[in-house]
Amino acid sequence: xxxxxxxIATREAYGAALAEFxxxxxxxxxxxxxxxxxxxxxxxxxxxxxxxxxxxxxGNMLSVAAGMSTCGNIVFAxxxxxxxxxxxxxQIRNSVGYPCLNVKIGATHAGISVGEDGATHQxxxxxxxxxxxxxxxxxxxxxxxxARLAVKAAIEHQGPVYLRFGRLxxxxxxxxxxxxxxxxxxxxxxxxxxxxIATGLMVPYALEARTVLxxxxxxxxxxxxxTIKPIDKKIIIKAAKETGAIVTxxxxxxxxGLGSAVAExxxxxxxxxxxxxxxxxxxxxxxxxxxxxxxxxxxTKTIVEKAKEVLAKK
Amino acid sequence: MNNNYTELKxxxxxxxxxxxxxxxxxxxxxxGGSLSSADILAYLFMSEMNIDPKNPQNPDRDRFVLxxxxxxxxxxxxxxxxGFIPKEDIKTFRNAESYLQGHPDMKxxxxxxxxxxxxxxxxxxxCGMALAGKLNKKDYRVYSIIGDGECEExxxxxxxxxxxxxxxxNLTVFLDFNNLQIDGxxxxxxxxxxxxxxxxxxxxxxxxxxxxDFxxIEAAVEKAKETKGMPxxxxxxxxxxxxxxxxxxQCSWHGSAPSVEQCEIGTRxxxxxxNSLGGAL
Ligand SMILES: Cc1ncc(C[n+]2csc(CCOP(=O)(O)OP(=O)(O)O)c2C)c(N)n1
Ligand SMILES: [Mg+2]
Numbered sequence: 001x002x003x004x005x006x007x008i009a010t011r012e013a014y015g016a017a018l019a020e021f022x023x024x025x026x027x028x029x030x031x032x033x034x035x036x037x038x039x040x041x042x043x044x045x046x047x048x049x050x051x052x053x054x055x056x057x058x059g060n061m062l063s064v065a066a067g068m069s070t071c072g073n074i075v076f077a078x079x080x081x082x083x084x085x086x087x088x089x090x091q092i093r094n095s096v097g098y099p100c101l102n103v104k105i106g107a108t109h110a111g112i113s114v115g116e117d118g119a120t121h122q123x124x125x126x127x128x129x130x131x132x133x134x135x136x137x138x139x140x141x142x143x144x145x146x147a148r149l150a151v152k153a154a155i156e157h158q159g160p161v162y163l164r165f166g167r168l169x170x171x172x173x174x175x176x177x178x179x180x181x182x183x184x185x186x187x188x189x190x191x192x193x194x195x196x197i198a199t200g201l202m203v204p205y206a207l208e209a210r211t212v213l214x215x216x217x218x219x220x221x222x223x224x225x226x227t228i229k230p231i232d233k234k235i236i237i238k239a240a241k242e243t244g245a246i247v248t249x250x251x252x253x254x255x256x257g258l259g260s261a262v263a264e265x266x267x268x269x270x271x272x273x274x275x276x277x278x279x280x281x282x283x284x285x286x287x288x289x290x291x292x293x294x295x296x297x298x299x300t301k302t303i304v305e306k307a308k309e310v311l312a313k314k
Numbered sequence: 315m316n317n318n319y320t321e322l323k324x325x326x327x328x329x330x331x332x333x334x335x336x337x338x339x340x341x342x343x344x345x346g347g348s349l350s351s352a353d354i355l356a357y358l359f360m361s362e363m364n365i366d367p368k369n370p371q372n373p374d375r376d377r378f379v380l381x382x383x384x385x386x387x388x389x390x391x392x393x394x395x396x397g398f399i400p401k402e403d404i405k406t407f408r409n410a411e412s413y414l415q416g417h418p419d420m421k422x423x424x425x426x427x428x429x430x431x432x433x434x435x436x437x438x439x440x441c442g443m444a445l446a447g448k449l450n451k452k453d454y455r456v457y458s459i460i461g462d463g464e465c466e467e468x469x470x471x472x473x474x475x476x477x478x479x480x481x482x483x484n485l486t487v488f489l490d491f492n493n494l495q496i497d498g499x500x501x502x503x504x505x506x507x508x509x510x511x512x513x514x515x516x517x518x519x520x521x522x523x524x525x526x527d528f529x530x531i532e533a534a535v536e537k538a539k540e541t542k543g544m545p546x547x548x549x550x551x552x553x554x555x556x557x558x559x560x561x562x563x564q565c566s567w568h569g570s571a572p573s574v575e576q577c578e579i580g581t582r583x584x585x586x587x588x589n590s591l592g593g594a595l
Contacts, residue, residue: 034497286416
């Protein structure tokens with residue numbers, strides 16, 4: 001489907017996947033006046049009768065989605081991550097999570113890579129707040145290939161799913177042989193000195209960091225963790241026991257996201273030195289994504305630094 | 315105001331030029347809804363509000379909340395025109411080194427009274443400022459601009475109920491009725507009209523004007539100040555993209571920036587307009 005190295009935003013893959021798998025007549029797609037940005041307009045073009053614009057009213061949209069799903073439909077509700085998870089949090093919690101309904105939240109423009117729109121639109125807390133809702137599954141795909149497979153898996157999964165997509169075109173890392181399964185981390189590269197666990201657009205940086213570390217004689221394992229909830233405990237514990245140190249990398253606040261989820265698993269099962277790469281409990285700002293990655297330390301350099309830090313603590 | 319509003323027209327055109335400059339340099343941002351609000355902002359910042367660039371935190375100042383925060387280029391233009399921020403800074407809009415964020419940041423920009431960008435919240439904050447004014451026995455007035463698409467947010471109507479309930483007659487809200495949101499005409503996406511009947515039913519003083527006519531803007535603001543016991547909504551009929559011929563009434567200019575060439579064409583149009591106003595100040 002997508003070629004390795006090809007730069008494409010996961011939101012593009014989201015829209016394309018909705019159109020591709022949208023033949024299933026149970027599928028309904030809702031959007032809140034952002035269909036051109038979230039790319040649900042791809043689905044709208046293919047299946048206009050099953051596309052519903054809810055207007056700029058995210059809270060209402062999520063509870064409407066809940067209602068439709070009780071009638072046997074598989075309902076995707078889309079907006080920017082900030083408004084989907086933030087504005088509609090309590091609707092998701094009470095109307096979707098509590099009754100465990102078949103609603104898929106297609107949250108695009110997640111993270112700092114939103115860029116120029118600035119802090120109000122850079123959602124760095126959605127994984128954290130969604131993670132606290134029982135029954136919720138959270139998937140944060142790394143590239144277009146994984147995004148496509150995540151949409152397919154979400155359709156097949158019974159129950160609420162939070163799908164986190166980005167605005168920025170990111171390099172495709174996986175080819176058509178890549179296997180995606182909800183709840184499963186994937187070891188991308190082997191290593192013995194430490195493990196870098198990355199999610200979303202941090203995955204290519206993690207792979208790059210491994211190369212840099214290898215030049216320094218350090219052997220880093222790299223795990224891709226697309227599902228933040230339920231988190232793959234087995235692969236984390238195994239990595240802790242075999243490599244003895246962990247660095248997590250995510251485009252999210254270090255509070256509440258992948259880093260927190262991994263820390264919870266480690267501290268209860270296999271405590272080892274760890275460090276979290278992510279935004280350090282600060283709001284973002286306007287700027288180009290590349291510039292912001294630099295400012296907020298979402299890059300190869302920071303992963304390498306943190307890797308050295310945890311190694312020193314071993 | 316006993317001229318032909320020439321100064322205000324000039325200011326509004328300057329704000330529009332800054333909208334083009336800001337979004338063109340940033341290669342992003344929202345020109346359409348900035349241009350539709352430019353005349354209202356020019357009136358408020360250049361003629362109406364009791365504000366002072368030298369004392370931006372004066373507790374007695376009038377307040378302004380841009381509830382449709384994506385129109386930040388027009389707000390920054392108005393602040394520059396009024397002397398709160400240097401005009402040279404406009405071109406740094408949305409730059410990582412700049413304080414001019416994509417959406418207004420009250421901590422970073424002198425003259426910005428509330429951080430906005432998430433639709434529906436600004437009007438509630440404006441209600442809060444108006445209520446605080448009552449409780450603290452202050453005479454300041456609070457102004458806000460909301461979008462017509464923004465009115466689809468339930469929170470707008472929670473704020474509407476609140477403002478009337480607490481008789482916030484020190485609150486005047488402009489509704490930038492430009493008929494467009496992102497996915498199309500507001501009536502096709504999620505019809506929020508009629509606005510007049512809705513706000514009437516919510517117990518507001520409702521005025522309807524041409525949002526590009528300074529005489530009408532002025533008259534409405536004066537009527538709002540005279541109205542006691544209820545908040546005022548000024549439904550301003552506007553044109554999205556107003557003042558830049560190729561942007562007018564085009565949905566596509568909601569959130570896309572002009573190229574350097576388009577910026578030049580638009581700026582030339584606005585310069586010609588300014589020249590047509592004649593007479594130096
Ligand atoms: C809560 C929220 N949902 C969605 C958005 C994204 N958004 C930004 S502008 C806009 C359309 C606004 O339309 P309107 O209020 O008519 O603004 P105008 O036409 O004056 O630009 C949307 C949906 C947002 N900023 N906040
Ligand atoms: Mg509008």
